[in-house]
Amino acid sequence: MAYSEKVIDHYQNPKNVGTLDKSKQNVGTGLVGAPECGDVMRLQIEVDETTGLIKDAKFKTFGCGSAIASSSLATEWLKGKTVDQALTIDNMDIVEELNLPPVKIHCSVLAEDAIKAAINDYRVKNGLEELVLDEKKH
Amino acid sequence: MSLKLPIYLDNNATTPCDPRVLEEMLPYFAEKFGNAASRNHPFGWVAEEAVDYAREQVAKLVNATPKEIIFTSGATEADNLALKGVFEMYSSKGNHIITCTTEHKAVLDTCKHIEKMGGEIAYLPVKADGLIDLGELEKAITSKTILIAIMYGNNEIGVIQPIREISAIAKKHGILFFTDATQAAGKIPVDVEADGIDLMAFSAHKMYGPKGVGALYVRRKSPRVKVTAQMDGGGHERGMRSGTMNVPGIVGFGKACEICMNEMEAEATRLSTMRDRLEKGLLQMEEAYVNGNTDHRLPHVANISFKYVEGEGLMMGFNKNIALSSGSACTSASLEPSYVLKALGLGDDLAHSSLRFGLGRFTTDEQIDYTIKAITETVLKLREMSPLWEMYKEGIDLNSIEWAHH
DSSP states (O other): OOOOHHHHHHHHSOSSBSOOOTTSTTEEEEEEEEGGGTEEEEEEEEEOTTTOBEEEEEEEEESOHHHHHHHHHHHHHHTTOBHHHHTTOOHHHHHHHHTOOGGGHHHHHHHHHHHHHHHHHHHHHTTOOOOOOOOOOO | OOOOSSEEOBTTTOOOOOHHHHHHHTHHHHTSOOOTTOTTSHHHHHHHHHHHHHHHHHHHHTTOOGGGEEEESSHHHHHHHHHHHHHHHTTTTOOEEEEETTSOHHHHHHHHHHHHTTOEEEEEOBOTTSOBOHHHHHHHOOTTEEEEEOOSBOTTTOBBOOHHHHHHHHHHTTOEEEEEOTTTBTTBOOOTTTTTOSEEEEESTTTTSOSSOEEEEEOOSSSOOOOOOSSOSSOTGGGTSOSOOOHHHHHHHHHHHHHHHHHHHHHHHHHHHHHHHHHHHHTTSTTEEEOSOSSSBOTTEEEEEETTSOHHHHHHTTTTTEEOEESOOOSSSOOOOOHHHHHTTOOHHHHHTEEEEEOOTTOOHHHHHHHHHHHHHHHHHHHHTOHHHHHHHTTOOGGGSOOOOO
């Protein structure tokens, strides 16, 4: 299968690989996927407490090139958004931006799940209600 | 000499046609184009003579007699003919066939088909090293067993099954023994007499011959084995496989067998030396493991898992420059990793992290050096990107985490 230019670029030059201090109150961490399924994503956001904006986002991903690219792209999109704005990121936006073929759509779903899991972690840490999320089919 | 890219290390999938083979084939397309079954004119005679000569070359490689070689379109067809042909021919004796879980799909899917036709199949598990348990084999035999079908060398991990022990068990119980020797023939000594093989499938394109031609060896003496034809027509190949002979392909197959036979000893040593060096180089990395038995293994195959990185993602790091296969298929249609590796009892995580190397006649030391370097760099880079690696390094037991399975 041929990968799109954008997937290759994110794979070769991934943006925002790394780890944020998950013990901090303003850091939300989402860990989704499973090793048995061949992909695991960990996505983290750090929220600026005064502005409410996501000031940093990091990821680490075990998976194929599309999974790596989806999470790399997600971290780019997260930065500068409010937490509520971040919730509107849809997996199909990722599919479109990266030209993912149908067999790789689950990678984008995983990235959306990771964003939401990170936001929920942040919300719970900060005394907010945990959002009930629609389970997308992987 | 500068290194030419891309490097081909997927010789278990197919091999390039040796130029010596191609040269031998060329006259049989336009100039000597006759039908080998045309008995009444020189065009047919020339073709028939070429087929006869190739049949001798092929037979010689496996110590068979020429009449025991049935040419087919490849190993898949030969597997089908052996299994279905025996099932139909010996239906009065029984309907039970014993095979194993790591066989090639051409055998497993044919067995599934036979089950629909009323056959009963026993799928033997393999041990952690990929070899079958001979005790289990003997236990699986019933009064209805007509055939044992166990491959010679495995296409994914290269392990060589205990063929002589298996055939001895088959003989003791009066059961036929079929082996798919697609990966083994031409690479290691395969001898249908010494090995006690009754039927054997093999293919030209895995041994530097052309695609589209293979053979089924069918024993003619002690016992005389018969298979029901699966292709009806002009009664070619002693009635077992009708269809106009693929003369250029067969000529190429013959030449390929001759070259393999002449060069086998030196080539096997050269390949295993290179393979061992590749393995040693890659195992310098921590958490890298060889899959399958390393004492009973084809000389040109290595299957290695690099824990905490995913195979497809790993290949993407170098697949423009190095061609090989991964045990992982990360698609929504198939999240299942290699069934062969799973049959060894490998966890899905290790099975997803595997690469299969198939060295070949045209592999060089320089290519191996390049491969070690490129793969090491990619594994290290991806591990830096892997949450699982980070957890492993922090001493977190990955099995203690409740993963969200999907």
